[in-house]
Amino acid sequence: MLNHPTPTDGYETYTSRLQKETEELIKKHRPPHDTAQIELQKKLHFEFLLRNLRQGFPERYTSQDASQPWLIYWTLHGFSILGVGLDDQTKKRTIDTLLAMQHPEGGFAGGPGQTAHLLPTYAAVCSFAVVGRPGDGGGWDAIDRKKMYDFFMSLKRRDGSFLVSHHGEVDVRGIYCLLAVATLLNLLTPELLAGVPEFLATCQTYEGGFCNASFPGWAFEADDPETESGSPKTYDLSAPRPPLGEAHGGYTFCAAASWVLLQPYIKLYYSSAGGSLPPVPSINTRALLRWCVQMQGLPIELGGFKGRTNKLVDGCYSWWVGGCVVLAETLLGVTATHEAVPHEHHEESDEDGQKSWDDADDSLFNRKALQEYILCAGQHPAGGLRDKPPKPADAYHTLYCTAGLSAAQHRVIPSEAREKAVISAWHSSQAHAKAESRHPGTAYAPSSDADREMLDELRKGIFAHAMSWSEEDGTAVYVGGAANRVNATHPLFNLTVTHSDGMLSYFYGQTPPSRYANKPATK
Amino acid sequence: MSELLADDPEWADVVPIRQYENVNPIAPIFYSEEYKDATDYFRGVLKTGEMSPRVLQLTERIIRMNPAHYTAWQHRYKTVISLKIPLEEELELMNEIATTFLKTYQVWHHRRLLLTALTSIDAAARELEFLKTVLRADAKNYHTWSFRQWILAHFNDEERLWAGERAYIEDLLEQDVRNNSAWHHRFFVVFSSGIRLGDEDRDQMLRRELSFVKEKIALAPNNPSAWNYLRGALEHTNTPFSTLTTFVELYTTSQPPSRGRDEDVVDLDNPPPSAGAQLPAVAALEFLADIYEKEGGDASAKAVEIWKSLANEKDVIRKKYWEYRIRDALSKA
Numbered sequence: 037m038l039n040h041p042t043p044t045d046g047y048e049t050y051t052s053r054l055q056k057e058t059e060e061l062i063k064k065h066r067p068p069h070d071t072a073q074i075e076l077q078k079k080l081h082f083e084f085l086l087r088n089l090r091q092g093f094p095e096r097y098t099s100q101d102a103s104q105p106w107l108i109y110w111t112l113h114g115f116s117i118l119g120v121g122l123d124d125q126t127k128k129r130t131i132d133t134l135l136a137m138q139h140p141e142g143g144f145a146g147g148p149g150q151t152a153h154l155l156p157t158y159a160a161v162c163s164f165a166v167v168g169r170p171g172d173g174g175g176w177d178a179i180d181r182k183k184m185y186d187f188f189m190s191l192k193r194r195d196g197s198f199l200v201s202h203h204g205e206v207d208v209r210g211i212y213c214l215l216a217v218a219t220l221l222n223l224l225t226p227e228l229l230a231g232v233p234e235f236l237a238t239c240q241t242y243e244g245g246f247c248n249a250s251f252p253g254w255a256f257e258a259d260d261p262e263t264e265s266g267s268p269k270t271y272d273l274s275a276p277r278p279p280l281g282e283a284h285g286g287y288t289f290c291a292a293a294s295w296v297l298l299q300p301y302i303k304l305y306y307s308s309a310g311g312s313l314p315p316v317p318s319i320n321t322r323a324l325l326r327w328c329v330q331m332q333g334l335p336i337e338l339g340g341f342k343g344r345t346n347k348l349v350d351g352c353y354s355w356w357v358g359g360c361v362v363l364a365e366t367l368l369g370v371t372a373t374h375e376a377v378p379h380e381h382h383e384e385s386d387e388d389g390q391k392s393w394d395d396a397d398d399s400l401f402n403r404k405a406l407q408e409y410i411l412c413a414g415q416h417p418a419g420g421l422r423d424k425p426p427k428p429a430d431a432y433h434t435l436y437c438t439a440g441l442s443a444a445q446h447r448v449i450p451s452e453a454r455e456k457a458v459i460s461a462w463h464s465s466q467a468h469a470k471a472e473s474r475h476p477g478t479a480y481a482p483s484s485d486a487d488r489e490m491l492d493e494l495r496k497g498i499f500a501h502a503m504s505w506s507e508e509d510g511t512a513v514y515v516g517g518a519a520n521r522v523n524a525t526h527p528l529f530n531l532t533v534t535h536s537d538g539m540l541s542y543f544y545g546q547t548p549p550s551r552y553a554n555k556p557a558t559k
Numbered sequence: 560m561s562e563l564l565a566d567d568p569e570w571a572d573v574v575p576i577r578q579y580e581n582v583n584p585i586a587p588i589f590y591s592e593e594y595k596d597a598t599d600y601f602r603g604v605l606k607t608g609e610m611s612p613r614v615l616q617l618t619e620r621i622i623r624m625n626p627a628h629y630t631a632w633q634h635r636y637k638t639v640i641s642l643k644i645p646l647e648e649e650l651e652l653m654n655e656i657a658t659t660f661l662k663t664y665q666v667w668h669h670r671r672l673l674l675t676a677l678t679s680i681d682a683a684a685r686e687l688e689f690l691k692t693v694l695r696a697d698a699k700n701y702h703t704w705s706f707r708q709w710i711l712a713h714f715n716d717e718e719r720l721w722a723g724e725r726a727y728i729e730d731l732l733e734q735d736v737r738n739n740s741a742w743h744h745r746f747f748v749v750f751s752s753g754i755r756l757g758d759e760d761r762d763q764m765l766r767r768e769l770s771f772v773k774e775k776i777a778l779a780p781n782n783p784s785a786w787n788y789l790r791g792a793l794e795h796t797n798t799p800f801s802t803l804t805t806f807v808e809l810y811t812t813s814q815p816p817s818r819g820r821d822e823d824v825v826d827l828d829n830p831p832p833s834a835g836a837q838l839p840a841v842a843a844l845e846f847l848a849d850i851y852e853k854e855g856g857d858a859s860a861k862a863v864e865i866w867k868s869l870a871n872e873k874d875v876i877r878k879k880y881w882e883y884r885i886r887d888a889l890s891k892a
């Protein structure tokens with residue numbers, strides 16, 4: 037591909053100068069002509085992760101003292117993506133460490149003795165998915181789900197948003213973390229979800245991506261986070277709820293993943309036909325897709341992703357934006373169809389084996405280029421991955437670069453067949469018993485039989501949808517060859533499907549059919 | 560305060576609490592002695608619920624070592640309120656911390672809580688000025704912008720707060736026309752947040768915005784921030800893209816129109832690309848294809864031609880996306 041610099045139209049500004057400097061730096065890491073030589077340094081990255089886990093983190097990570105579950109999650113899931121299992125002793129120590137961060141009033145904190153917060157709650161629960169199991173010492177039964185639900189409800193605001201912690205801010209990342217956890221642990225209720233889709237929709241900006249929060253004050257007559265809690269009430273539909281902040285990769289992933297997680301709820305509790313149910317809320321999915329693909333850098337930037345318009349490429353957006361493309365595709369319904377593409381122009385651009393790629397590849401971003409960015413610019417020579425050269429590696433970028441690499445190698449999409457199989461094996465009473473096990477107490481109770489049926493449908497829909505994501509056969513592509521393969525990761529949770537399946541099955545009380553049952557035996 | 564609280568008689572009555580009591584933690588952080596000492600005492604203070612002047616000092620000590628310690632911020636806020644510390648004083652005290660740690664969420668959220676409690680337009684106006692100094696150091700700081708927008712909406716005073724924003728944005732875009740945060744801020748002020756004083760005539764407002772963004776496109780035609788603003792303005796006002804065909808076509812040809820020929824005929828609605836423009840601009844081609852797609856019929860073929868040239872030549876990194884646009888348009892035709 038051509039290596040033109042980003043055009044500056046003979047008009048330099050701070051942004052274009054910074055862009056140019058970055059292109060000069062990244063250019064030096066251009067992949068070799070023979071891409072088969074590009075190697076993922078699995079051993080070095082494994083050692084980087086192992087050092088952090090066993091020996092601990094150097095002092096500069098004091099900035100992460102309030103994010104300790106994240107350090108654990110980034111490391112553990114990093115191992116899972118690299119295909120490394122953990123010994124029982126490490127698992128046990130991890131479970132003990134995580135439980136020391138569970139808050140007595142529910143949820144998990146950034147560290148022992150700190151206050152509970154939605155972000156570390158996600159990181160802790162996902163870490164439990166990797167190392168935990170049911171039963172004594174397994175961690176899963178030690179998660180206080182009833183108190184967690186109460187904690188979630190105590191953060192709820194009338195505009196459908198949630199504070200990230202008491203006295204904390206509203207942030208789309210927190211909403212994603214809450215929804216992912218509530219999905220995994222079977223804590224979703226209409227009470228918890230009321231107003232959430234409407235809130236998310238207000239966070240989409242004119243660019244198509246999402247920002248961190250919207251302003252509720254004009255529609256709800258107050259926006260004081262200290263006093264405005266509770267269920268949504270009627271509000272002024274005509275009043276603006278403007279997005280605060282510009283479209284951004286992290287928030288866009290969180291909003292899009294939340295939107296996908298909410299689909300079963302939206303289907304059941306809203307109506308496009310009028311009547312007593314509220315009208316279906318909407319986002320501009322085409323604009324979302326456009327924004328995501330516009331964030332992919334030029335060939336001179338090796339096709340890495342940016343997090344905002346006119347900002348620089350950065351390895352972590354490989355996941356936040358690269359990983360978001362499949363969510364936009366899913367919402368647009370383009371993952372379900374495989375009709376022929378008018379391919380005639382491929383003949384002419386087929387000098388370097390381009391064709392085999394195109395045939396395997398239904399994805400709407402450039403999977404090959406993204407892999408090249410991560411492999412050539414994202415890997416630190418001493419192990420671990422990074423934002424971009426010449427920056428050092430760190431735990432956060434190591435996970436989100438490897439997760440981005442995974443998203444570029446594997447195409448994991450919702451499978452209708454899998455969803456049907458899961459639904460046909462659904463045991464309503466067990467799901468119900470599991471969900472109810474979090475109260476006797478004050479938590480949500482449906483007020484009528486009809487409400488109870490709806491709730492059962494909701495649980496089934498949420499479970500089956502979350503379980504339905506599967507890798508599409510024959511679509512994996514590996515720059516540098518199959519030796520560079522990493523494991524697939526679930527686009528909604530960023531866990532391997534083995535880990536998310538395990539946790540979901542337990543907390544919904546289900547024994548879903550095997551993912552591999554209907555495939556021909558390979559013996 | 561002396562170096563360690565453990566050596567300070569003033570803290571002798573507090574029982575410090577170690578972070579991990581009976582656990583050998585996985586993935587531990589190697590804290591400095593000072594940090595360990597301060598957070599041990601902080602856990603002790605949290606347990607008793609103490610809110611006192613020395614606790615204010617302790618939270619500041621922790622925040623300076625780790626500004627992302629949200630629990631320290633939370634307890635500091637509760638203590639400020641409980642001790643009835645003048646909120647203006649606290650804001651003032653936090654100015655230096657804000658400028659030092661401007662990339663930290665908590666820094667800005669704390670100020671938001673203080674301003675909410677202050678309920679003073681004067682304080683809000685001063686805060687907008689303070690944020691200008693912060694944005695001078697980092698013109699794209701996400702949280703600072705988000706906070707600025709919240710102040711404008713929350714206090715919502717046309718003359719004291721909103722009135723200065725457009726001129727401020729124009730200054731910033733004068734300095735860097737590619738500053739997407741400034742473009743977003745303009746959209747927030749002009750379109751997303753109701754009707755500004757003086758903008759009651761919506762047609763006039765839209766004309767002003769279109770001519771503003773077209774001038775900026777002319778200056779640097781390959782600036783996605785300006786094109787996104789243009790698209791956003793049109794979509795927000797339900798204005799068809801096709802109303803800008805003449806303008807856009809100036810940017811889809813390979814050559815800037817030769818200058819000097821019709822110097823006396825200045826078309827203000829359609830400012831031509833600058834002399835240094837690198838044409839055709841990809842964003843202009845995309846825009847023109849959108850016009851053709853919408854027009855439908857025979858024009859669809861022209862849209863497909865443009866998408867093909869983007870896919871195979873002018874924007875190859877997005878080949879898959881442009882091919883999707885072709886597929887999508889053909890399936891609807």
Ligand SMILES: [Zn+2]
Binds near residue numbers: 423
């Ligand atoms: Zn990054």
